[in-house]
Structure formats: structure tokens, C-alpha cells
Amino acid sequence: METKNVMIVGVGGQGSLLASKLLGKLLTQEGYDVKVSEVHGMSQRGGSVVTYVRFGDRVYSPVISKGEADFIVSFEKIEAARYADTLKKDGKIIVNSQMIDPMPVITGAAQYPEGVLDELKAKGVFVDELDALSLAVEAGNPKSVNIVLMGRLAKYFDIPYDKWAEAIKVSVKPQFVDVNLKAFDLGYNY
Amino acid sequence: MKKLMLGNEAIARGLYEAGVTLVSSYPGTPSTEITEFAAKYDEIYCEWAPNEKVATEVAFGASLRGARSACAMKHVGLNVAADPLFTLSYTGVNGGMVIFVADDPAMHSSQNEQDSRHYAIAAKVPMLEPADSAEAKDFVKAAFAISEEFDTPVIIRMCTRIAHSQGAVELCDREEHALPAYEKNPQKYIMAPANAIRRHPFVEERTRKLSAYGETSPLNRVEYGGTEKGIICSGTCYQYVKEVFGDSVSVLKLGLVNPLPVEIIRDFASKVDTLYVIEELDGIIEAHLNALKIPCIGKEMFTPIGEYNQTTIREAFGLPQPESVSADTPVPVRPPVMCAGCPHRGLFYTLSKHKITCLGDIGCYTLGSAAPLFALDSTLCMGASVSGLHGFNKAGGKDSESKTVCVIGDSTFMHSGVTGLINIAYNASNSTVIILDNSITGMTGHQQNPTTGYNIKGDPALAVNLEALCKSIGIERVRVVDPYDLKQCEEAILEELSVDAPSVIISRRPCMLLKYVKAKPPVKVNEDKCVGCKQCMKLGCPAISMKNKKAHIDFTQCVGCDVCTQLCKLGAIEKGER
Numbered sequence: 001m002e003t004k005n006v007m008i009v010g011v012g013g014q015g016s017l018l019a020s021k022l023l024g025k026l027l028t029q030e031g032y033d034v035k036v037s038e039v040h041g042m043s044q045r046g047g048s049v050v051t052y053v054r055f056g057d058r059v060y061s062p063v064i065s066k067g068e069a070d071f072i073v074s075f076e077k078i079e080a081a082r083y084a085d086t087l088k089k090d091g092k093i094i095v096n097s098q099m100i101d102p103m104p105v106i107t108g109a110a111q112y113p114e115g116v117l118d119e120l121k122a123k124g125v126f127v128d129e130l131d132a133l134s135l136a137v138e139a140g141n142p143k144s145v146n147i148v149l150m151g152r153l154a155k156y157f158d159i160p161y162d163k164w165a166e167a168i169k170v171s172v173k174p175q176f177v178d179v180n181l182k183a184f185d186l187g188y189n190y
Numbered sequence: 191m192k193k194l195m196l197g198n199e200a201i202a203r204g205l206y207e208a209g210v211t212l213v214s215s216y217p218g219t220p221s222t223e224i225t226e227f228a229a230k231y232d233e234i235y236c237e238w239a240p241n242e243k244v245a246t247e248v249a250f251g252a253s254l255r256g257a258r259s260a261c262a263m264k265h266v267g268l269n270v271a272a273d274p275l276f277t278l279s280y281t282g283v284n285g286g287m288v289i290f291v292a293d294d295p296a297m298h299s300s301q302n303e304q305d306s307r308h309y310a311i312a313a314k315v316p317m318l319e320p321a322d323s324a325e326a327k328d329f330v331k332a333a334f335a336i337s338e339e340f341d342t343p344v345i346i347r348m349c350t351r352i353a354h355s356q357g358a359v360e361l362c363d364r365e366e367h368a369l370p371a372y373e374k375n376p377q378k379y380i381m382a383p384a385n386a387i388r389r390h391p392f393v394e395e396r397t398r399k400l401s402a403y404g405e406t407s408p409l410n411r412v413e414y415g416g417t418e419k420g421i422i423c424s425g426t427c428y429q430y431v432k433e434v435f436g437d438s439v440s441v442l443k444l445g446l447v448n449p450l451p452v453e454i455i456r457d458f459a460s461k462v463d464t465l466y467v468i469e470e471l472d473g474i475i476e477a478h479l480n481a482l483k484i485p486c487i488g489k490e491m492f493t494p495i496g497e498y499n500q501t502t503i504r505e506a507f508g509l510p511q512p513e514s515v516s517a518d519t520p521v522p523v524r525p526p527v528m529c530a531g532c533p534h535r536g537l538f539y540t541l542s543k544h545k546i547t548c549l550g551d552i553g554c555y556t557l558g559s560a561a562p563l564f565a566l567d568s569t570l571c572m573g574a575s576v577s578g579l580h581g582f583n584k585a586g587g588k589d590s591e592s593k594t595v596c597v598i599g600d601s602t603f604m605h606s607g608v609t610g611l612i613n614i615a616y617n618a619s620n621s622t623v624i625i626l627d628n629s630i631t632g633m634t635g636h637q638q639n640p641t642t643g644y645n646i647k648g649d650p651a652l653a654v655n656l657e658a659l660c661k662s663i664g665i666e667r668v669r670v671v672d673p674y675d676l677k678q679c680e681e682a683i684l685e686e687l688s689v690d691a692p693s694v695i696i697s698r699r700p701c702m703l704l705k706y707v708k709a710k711p712p713v714k715v716n717e718d719k720c721v722g723c724k725q726c727m728k729l730g731c732p733a734i735s736m737k738n739k740k741a742h743i744d745f746t747q748c749v750g751c752d753v754c755t756q757l758c759k760l761g762a763i764e765k766g767e768r
Contacts, residue, residue: 012526024356028194035322036194036356039298040219040635045703046732047526061433062322062355062426065500067512078521085516100744101735102524106727107562108736110522119517133746142746 001032003056005064006153009083010075011100012045015146018171019073020051022150026167027055030159037062046103048079071156073149075132076100081116084125093117093125094152096132096145128152135186141176144183151187161188195359197352200323201262201290202227203359204330205234208286209367210258214239214248216605217634218264219299220353221292225262226637229646233364238637238646241572241605242267246274246289253287253343254379256370258334262290265306266571270606272309275343277381279313280389282341282396284375285367286334292348295470296497299633301552301569303496305471310345310448314393316400317345317448318409319425323357329445332409340396340403347447349470351426351497401449409445410454416440420462422455422475422486427468427498434503450478459484466491470498528557530733531709531749533628533699536673537597538565539729539753540680546593546687549582551575551607553599554632554701562730572602576610576623583619591620592687595695598623601631601639604654608663614692615664622686622693623665625656626673629700636704660694667693674699676756702749710750711766715741719762726754726763 006023010016017038024036032055039049052064066085072093074080080095087093095117104110121127132148139148147168154164165181172180195203201224205213213236215225229236239245245261252259263271268291275289291309294300310317318333320326326348333344377385404410415437423431424444431441442458444450455478459465467476467488476488491506492498504511528535538558541548542565550556550566551574559566568578575596583590598607603625614621631637638644643653660668667689671682679697686693700707712733722739733747734754741763748766755763 011524013529021356024194028192028358033358034194034356037351038196038354038356040223040354045526045529046524048524059357060429061500062351062357062429063499067514068500079524081517081519082521082524085514087514089513089515101732102522103527103561103730103732104522106730106732106735108724108727109561113517113519113521116517116519116521119519120515123515123517125515 001056003054003059005069006053006071006073007064007069007083007086008051008053008073008075009079010049011079012039012047012049014075015143016049016051016075019146019150020053022167022171023053025171026159026163027053029163029167033057033059035059035062048082050083071153073153075145075149078113078116080127081113081120084120087125091126092156093120093127094149095127095129096149097129098131098133098145130187130190132187135190136183139183139186140179141183144180147180147183148187151184152190154184154188191361192358193361194356195323196223196354196356197320197323197326197348198223198354199227200326200359201330201346201348202231203361204327205260206231207327207362207364208258208331208334209365210234210260210334212249212252212257212259213237213261214245215262216240216242216245216267217631217637218267218292219634220294220350221262221264221267221290221348222634222637223353224290225646236646238639240640242271243273246271246278249287249289250274250278253283253285255284255372257285258287258367259285260288260290263292264300265291265293265304266300266302267291268306268309270572275309275315276313278343279315279393280381280386281379282392283337283343286337287343288330288333288337289343289345290348291345292350292353293471294350296350298350301571303471305474306345306347307447307474308472311474314397315343315345315448316340316446317347318445319347319447320352320445321425321428321443322352323355323359325445326352327359329409340400342396347425349426397449401451404446404449404451405453407446410451411443411445412454412458413437413441413443417461418463419466420458420464421466421468422458423468424475425470427470430498430500430503431468433500434509444475447475450475452482455479455482455484459486468492468498468503525560526557527560527730527732528554529703530731530747531702531751533673533697533701534558534626535729535731536676536753537624537626537679537697538563540676540683541565541595544684546595546683547590548594549575549578549596551596551598551602552633553602553626555597555599555626558597560730562728573598573606573610576607577613579621579623580610580614580617580619583621595622595624595683595687597626599632600625600627600629600641600656601637603656604640608659611660611665611694612663618692620690620692622683622695624695624697627656627696627698630704632701636701656696665692665694667691668696669693670696670698672699673697674751674753676753702751710752712743712745712748712750713752713755713763713766714743716762716764719760721760721762725757725759729754729757
């Protein structure tokens with residue numbers, strides 16, 4: 001099997017690390033060779049963060065380069081656009097419509113480019129946009145945005161629903177299992 | 191059993207399996223998790239030392255006593271530990287000793303991108319460089335074997351992409367190493383000139399032996415794939431080369447990167463038409479080939495700056511890149527920012543408001559240099575704010591002393607700020623030092639330190655009393671402020687700058703991301719009162735933005751620190767309710 005590439009992007013503090021760990025664990029259980037490249041440290045808080053998940057028969061590089069990603073899962077609207085050039089020609093973007101102003105927008109030095117996803121769509125890019133924050137609130141915790149988005153990603157994978165649910169159960173703290181299973185379901189069935 | 195492990199976790203597993211009993215480190219991205227994961231094994235005593243020099247000397251002490259020991263640090267940490275390193279090379283070891291150093295090409299979280307391989311060459315110690323998590327674990331065991339066989343400390347060089355990437359690792363059992371009886375050996379361990387003179391020839395002979403070892407060691411291996419192109423590489427570059435070329439080129443993968451072998455390289459070079467060296471940062475392997483007069487292509491094709499990836503390799507060889515699409519509309523940059531509710535913000539706002547010159551240090555608070563606070567004037571290395579302030583004030587005189595401060599975190603102050611403060615007291619400058627005490631080592635992801643009252647396991651420990659410490663040094667004016675209280679901050683800073691005496695202001699409030707810190711309900715904007723004056727925007731709080739010409743608070747980020755409410759003269763930001 002050719003190596004598949006999932007790029008997870010967002011704003012530091014949104015929980016992308018847990019999402020990549022969950023995905024890595026699940027894909028390892030499925031028998032793939034897996035590499036996950038992460039970003040660590042509090043110093044990334046509020047900044048643009050990128051995580052790579054790669055799986056296949058034999059994975060060498062831990063990173064995904066320009067034009068190689070099968071999926072970009074974006075936790076924030078414009079972060080998807082920031083890394084769009086990493087997407088394969090027929091790759092898919094799954095994006096949370098939540099907008100978080102970066103500091104240049106807050107200070108008034110730049111405008112938030114709200115229409116940037118439409119521009120990508122006009123260029124033929126597949127964009128699956130959903131309000132993951134509202135779904136996470138509906139699930140019972142706004143912090144479960146990451147699992148809502150994993151639910152959405154699961155739609156495009158061949159791995160059965162139950163296996164994702166099992167992976168969630170072992171990846172999150174016991175008191176958060178129910179909220180996260182609901183978050184996953186809301187994303188999956190959106 | 192195979193397990194997906196972070197490179198740093200795999201190192202910790204290697205330490206466990208190699209029978210290591212002591213690890214002492216100072217946190218530093220991307221090395222921190224080595225020690226955090228090692229601390230999860232009850233068989234290994236682990237600790238956070240105040241700095242990398244102490245950590246390395248603690249590991250030396252354990253080795254001297256006969257135990258297998260280790261220490262871990264980031265690349266710039268090795269600068270701090272360089273003093274013990276260079277002479278450790280002479281003493282050699284009793285129990286095996288390994289130093290882990292994590293380089294950060296592209297500076298994801300560092301102030302420079304120095305190449306640690308220079309240290310191995312300069313200190314004349316062997317260095318290993320793994321290329322993934324599985325190798326990381328295996329190389330730890332190999333390193334301890336080398337350390338004991340050749341009587342030398344061994345450095346294992348990591349980089350961000352190995353340290354912070356997960357890959358499959360095969361788990362093995364631990365091999366215990368019984369602690370031998372201690373035997374005094376002054377000729378080997380007392381590095382006074384008479385003894386050191388005898389040890390230097392040993393070091394040179396050891397390097398010759400290690401070089402010969404490298405010729406046949408499985409740490410270095412050749413993967414033949416035709417005669418057209420031959421590529422010499424190590425670490426993460428090996429992965430990029432394999433990703434792009436697969437088995438279509440010949441590769442000499444070096445695991446022992448110091449000392450470099452000679453015969454394997456000559457042999458490999460003779461079997462390929464064109465020889466390339468692909469190495470991130472400096473052209474060290476290339477320089478070795480140049481010295482051997484073996485023609486190769488290296489830094490003329492590859493930059494010494496930043497990280498490589500598949501795109502870099504394809505570009506250098508003129509290979510086609512995969513198609514990609516990008517948006518034409520520019521996307522504004524998103525640099526990391528101080529969190530909503532960060533206790534440093536109120537203090538920085540005060541410095542910024544009064545246009546006070548401020549020498550900064552290494553920590554989350556370096557972010558105070560960014561817009562809109564622009565609160566810092568310099569950031570050099572750990573501890574440099576305090577010593578730099580003294581020099582700045584000695585050069586600038588009274589005028590400087592009345593409008594210049596420095597800021598340093600609690601952990602950084604323990605690391606190497608306290609020596610600078612001793613200098614301020616001893617050599618008498620009227621300097622104002624601000625210790626940003628957020629009760630944790632923040633930037634590297636919440637590690638305990640000597641001021642927090644807890645050890646690496648989270649168990650209660652003695653806490654250094656910062657006030658008493660500063661007073662004992664000879665600083666008589668020591669005061670504590672709450673950085674959430676803007677009035678208190680302002681009064682303290684202006685008063686201490688005006689007095690003719692050195693002073694320390696401890697700005698104390700725990701990092702709001704700590705589990706025990708409970709957030710208050712988010713504040714909210716009363717839109718009838720808000721006139722959109724943007725006074726609150728001067729804080730650079732990521733939870734505050736302008737929506738429809740009114741201030742807007744993001745409830746998912748706000749922790750109710752109430753600093754912005756103190757700034758709003760119209761009382762338009764109101765305390766939230768549960």
C-alpha cells in the first residue's frame with residue numbers, strides 16, 4: 001500500500017496532539033507501519049501547530065511535504081488555508097468553521113481572510129466544513145472539538161466505527177469517555 | 191511486543207532496558223520527555239537538576255560510583271554542560287554514562303540552531319545518531335556498551351524530528367547491572383595536571399580505536415541501490431532520502447557520527463559515480479571527506495540553515511514535485527502568544543506603558559517581546575537578563591538604573607540567574623531584577639523546579655525560598671507583587687527604579703494552565719457601555735478581539751483574570767457569573 005498522509009493543523013491548545021495520538025494508536029492496531037510527528041511545549045500555545053500522521057507498509061519520513069497530504073484536518077478556519085499547498089491534488093480538507101483571530105488580526109495589523117476557503121473550493125479543492133465547536137458543546141464539552149473532527153475524518157476511512165470508539169476509550173481519561181464518544185458520533189454523523 | 195513510541199519515550203525505554211539507575215536533567219525542548227518518561231520506571235532514579243552542568247556532574251558522580259547513568263538536555267544546554275563534558279572525556283567512566291543532546295534545526299523552540307556534533311569532535315567523545323524511535327532505543331544500549339568498553343562518556347544526538355516523532359518500537363526486558371564495590375582511582379579521576387597529562391594520550395588512542403570500531407560496527411551500514419548515485423547521511427536525513435529515492439540509490443547510513451569511519455567511506459565512494467553528503471546544519475561529514483580528499487557534493491547543493499524534508503531533496507536533485515494548490519489571499523501569521531490569563535501579561539503591560547527598557551530571558555515570557563506589548567529589549571541565553579542588566583547599568587550609569595529592569599522566570603533564575611544577582615550585589619549596581627515566579631517551568635511543558643516544592647515524581651520536596659535567597663545574597667529590597675493587580679505592579683516597579691539600591695521584585699502567581707489553578711468565569715463585554723476605544727486590546731490577550739467595533743471576549747479562552755477589567759475606564763468589561 002502506498003503511504004497515506006494525514007496532516008492535523010490548528011491553534012496551540014486546541015488538542016491536536018491527542019487527536020494525532022488517537023489516530024496513531026488506531027492505525028498501529030490495524031497493522032500499519034505508522035509515524036506521527038508532533039509539536040510539544042507550552043511555547044506553542046496560541047500559535048499555529050502542525051502534526052503529521054503517516055501510515056502504510058513502510059513509512060520513512062516523519063513529515064509530510066508539499067503536495068503529499070491525503071487529508072488536512074484543520075481545527076480552525078484559516079489554518080486549513082495556511083497549509084493548503086501540502087494537500088495532494090485530489091486530497092480532502094476537513095475543517096472546523098471556528099474562527100480564532102491570530103495576533104496580527106487582534107492588533108489590527110491584518111484582516112481575517114474569511115473567504116479564503118471559498119477561494120480554495122473555486123480552485124477545485126474538496127472542502128468539508130463543519131461547526132465542530134457547536135457539536136463539541138452539544139456533546140458536553142467545548143474541548144472535544146478534536147474528537148468531533150476525528151469523527152468526521154473517520155467517515156473517509158475504511159476502519160469500522162467500533163474500532164474508533166475502542167481507541168477513544170483507551171486514549172482519554174475515564175471521566176471524559178462518554179463526552180468524547182458523543183463528540184465522535186456527532187462528527188461522524190454530521 | 192511492538193509499541194508506538196515517541197523518540198524520547200524510546201530513549202527512556204532504552205535506559206530502562208540498559209539497566210540505568212540514575213538520570214539527572216534540566217528540561218529543554220525537544221529533549222524534555224526523555225527524563226519525564228524515564229521517571230515512570232521505578233527502577234530508575236530521576237531528577238530535575240537546576241541546570242545542565244549540575245545534571246551532567248550528577249550523572250558523572252553516579253558513573254564514578256559504578257552505576258549506569260545518563261543526563262538529557264537540548265543543544266544549548268550542552269553549552270552549559272560543556273565544562274564537565276570536556277574533562278569527562280579525560281576521566282572516562284566507571285559505570286557507563288550517556289549524554290543525550292537534542293538539536294533543534296529550524297528552531298521550533300530555540301534561540302539558535304547550533305550543531306551539537308561539533309562538541310563530540312571538540313571533546314573527543316563518540317556520538318551516535320539514531321534515525322527513528324526503534325533505533326533510538328537500540329542505540330541507547332549500544333551507547334552503554336561502547337561507554338564501558340572504551341572507557342568514555344557517549345553522546346546520543348537527537349533532533350526535533352526524531353525526538354518528537356512516534357514510531358514502532360520492539361520492547362525487551364531490563365538487564366540489571368549490579369553496583370560494584372567502590373574502588374578509589376585518583377590517577378584516573380583527579381584531573382590535576384600531573385594526571386591529566388597522562389590521560390590525554392589515552393583519549394587520542396581511544397579515538398583511534400573507536401574509529402576502527404566504526405569500520406565494522408553495525409551502527410554504520412550500506413544499502414546498495416545502483417552505482418549512479420551514492421548518498422552518505424545520518425539521522426532524519428536518511429528517512430528523507432529513502433522517502434524520495436526508495437532503493438534506487440546507494441546509501442551509506444552512519445549511526446556513529448563521531449569519530450567518522452574512513453575505510454567504509456572510501457569503499458563506498460569507489461563504488462558510486464557521484465557521491466553526495468546530505469546532512470542538516472553544518473557540513474561536518476563533508477569536511478571529513480574533504481580531509482580524506484574524497485570528492486563529494488554537499489553544502490553546495492544543500493543549505494546549512496533549517497530542516498530538510500522530501501521537498502528539499504527533490505528540489506536539490508531537480509526532481510518533479512507533486513502538484514499542489516494554494517490560496518492567493520495571504521493568511522496572516524499566527525505566532526505563539528502568551529495564554530489568556532497568563533500572569534506575565536499584567537507585568538509586561540506595566541513595563542510597556544512606562545516605556546521601561548527590559549532585558550529578557552529564556553521562557554514563555556520571551557513572548558512579551560511581541561506585538562502589542564513589545565516589552566523586551568534583549569534575549570540571549572539562560573540567565574543573561576540579570577548579568578546583562580548589571581552590565582547595561584554599569585555602562586549607562588544612573589540614567590539607565592532608573593529606567594531599566596530585567597525579567598527572568600523562577601526556573602531560569604534557579605538555572606543561572608542567581609549567579610548574576612550575586613554579581614549585582616557584590617559589584618553594586620542599583621539594578622531592578624524582576625523574577626516572574628509562575629511556580630513552574632512553563633515553556634517546556636510544566637516541569638517542577640527547586641522553587642516549586644515538588645520533585646519530578648510530583649512528591650513534596652524542599653522549596654527554595656526566593657525572598658530569603660535574594661536577601662542572603664545581600665539584596666535588601668525584596669518585594670512580592672501580584673501581576674493580576676496592575677496598580678500594585680506599577681507602584682512597585684516605579685518605586686524600585688527610583689531608589690538608590692539594588693532590588694528584586696517577585697511577580698508571583700502560578701501559571702493558569704496548572705491543574706490546581708481554577709479559572710474564574712469568563713468576563714463579558716457590556717456592549718451598551720463599550721465605545722470601542724481598544725484600550726483593552728493593548729494587553730495582547732488572545733481572548734479579546736474587536737467584533738462590530740466593540741470589544742469581544744472569547745468565552746472558550748477567557749479565564750477571568752480581570753486584568754482587562756482594570757483597564758476599561760468605562761467599566762464595560764464586567765465580571766462573569768457561573
